[in-house]
Amino acid sequence: MENKLPEYAIIVAGGSGSRMQRDMPKQFIELADKPILMHTIERFYKYNNEVRLIVVLPEQQLDTWRSLCRKHKFEPFHMVVAGGATRFCSVRNGLEMVQGEALVAVHDGVRPFVELETIKEAYNTAAGHGSAVVAVSPKDSIRELTQEGSKAVPRVNYKLVQTPQCFRASLLRKAYEQPEEEHFTDDASVVEQLGEKVVLVEGSYRNIKITTPEDLLLAEAFIKETL
Numbered sequence: 001m002e003n004k005l006p007e008y009a010i011i012v013a014g015g016s017g018s019r020m021q022r023d024m025p026k027q028f029i030e031l032a033d034k035p036i037l038m039h040t041i042e043r044f045y046k047y048n049n050e051v052r053l054i055v056v057l058p059e060q061q062l063d064t065w066r067s068l069c070r071k072h073k074f075e076p077f078h079m080v081v082a083g084g085a086t087r088f089c090s091v092r093n094g095l096e097m098v099q100g101e102a103l104v105a106v107h108d109g110v111r112p113f114v115e116l117e118t119i120k121e122a123y124n125t126a127a128g129h130g131s132a133v134v135a136v137s138p139k140d141s142i143r144e145l146t147q148e149g150s151k152a153v154p155r156v157n158y159k160l161v162q163t164p165q166c167f168r169a170s171l172l173r174k175a176y177e178q179p180e181e182e183h184f185t186d187d188a189s190v191v192e193q194l195g196e197k198v199v200l201v202e203g204s205y206r207n208i209k210i211t212t213p214e215d216l217l218l219a220e221a222f223i224k225e226t227l
């Protein structure tokens, strides 16, 4: 379905990157001479330069980001918002910048390899169904931890969830008015808590979340292909 609503992207980059074990948040690590976060923002800008970009950053890093933008002559226009203690708080802060009814894609600032087709499909599916959550099938076998140890489960019943996760703004606002719960690891889980169904769309194995040091090696390989 063709989408007539304004499109927003909340790019969450308010975390500290503790699992990366670097002295700076991982979203600022350079890949091909540019911070990871700039590559991520550029994916959305390249998809459509009219998408309203909201970038959520750690409060203490706002000045660092401004100087990085100057240093790299970074052009895509974006609003900047201070994040919170958790991803949930950061998304909620970003949502405050969304005006009226719209489609809102929430995307991790550390997923710079999201494909333009995936972004397009997420917005179009959310336009028709109210939600679109990007996911891929697991490639490994899966075991569930039990009191006795573990047991095999059929992997065809599972998906690995990525971002973007795209929703109508009215639905996402209502979801983020709920108190935060421990099992809210992504936006779909927050929306689902309202009793709403979420629609899955196929993602890509390249759309990795740069989380631990070995992910950077993969990212270096992927970025070389895109240059």
Ligand SMILES: Nc1ccn([C@@H]2O[C@H](COP(=O)(O)OP(=O)(O)OP(=O)(O)O)[C@@H](O)[C@H]2O)c(=O)n1
Binding pocket: 012, 013, 014, 015, 016, 017, 018, 019, 020, 027, 056, 083, 084, 085, 086, 087, 088, 090, 091, 108, 109, 110, 209, 210, 211
């Ligand atoms: N308070 C937070 C925590 C996370 N994020 C963002 O959510 C995305 C996914 O989170 P994750 O990969 O866990 O990032 P970090 O929280 O930074 O990493 P870690 O858990 O290793 O500290 C990242 O782009 C991260 O910057 C955020 O905006 N605000």
Ligand SMILES: C[C@](O)(CO)[C@H](O)COP(=O)(O)O
Binding pocket: 087, 108, 161, 162, 163, 185, 186, 187, 209, 211
């Ligand atoms: C939102 C997410 O990337 C979907 O896979 C993931 O849940 C974020 O988890 P994290 O522990 O905050 O990295």
